[in-house]
Amino acid sequence: GQSLEQPSEVTAVEGAIVQINCTYQTSGFYGLSWYQQHDGGAPTFLSYNALDGLEETGRFSSFLSRSDSYGYLLLQELQMKDSASYFCAVASPGFQKLVFGTGTRLLVSP
């Protein structure tokens, strides 16, 4: 089967740095994606890692270790608007499907 594990909730204050971890057990791994979803909104794409290492996009960075079946999303200089749910998702070959984790709810306080 396929499973992804993430912490259910993370809290932090504005300006801080937070790391959201994701471990996975899947077959046919092609890459790891991260999506952000605000309450009542649609998921929006944040990043994708196909190879080991760190990908940086502005305040957000994503890391992948294929040998450890592990990745994380790093959010820096947190802002109130970053309060949302964050999902890791494993892509199957050819991007035929994404298998999503259950999501991490990030609460940013003043």
Place this chain on the structure above:
Amino acid sequence: GAGVSQSPSNKVTEKGKDVELRCDPISGHTALYWYRQSLGQGLEFLIYFQGNSAPDKSGLPSDRFSAERTGGSVSTLTIQRTQQEDSAVYLCASSFGEAEQYFGPGTRLTVT
């Protein structure tokens, strides 16, 4: 340009009735996906269309669920004889077959 659109935004139906959910993908996107999301849960893959290839239906939970994509564009997800456990938000996404998928706002289905 326009994003992915879905209709209706909300649907309340009685148990046992059939429902149709519509998705208009971004123009030119070859790949189209349906997911569903139960309250507080992650997204569950349902079905995938890519160009003229046979769809990947491996995520459909039962034979009451079906989907089609006409002309490589608009897609309709049909649920027959709805059950209460079908209540969820149904999300459609499209892409060029790459990592970034663009999601629509979803249809919230409530089966009473």
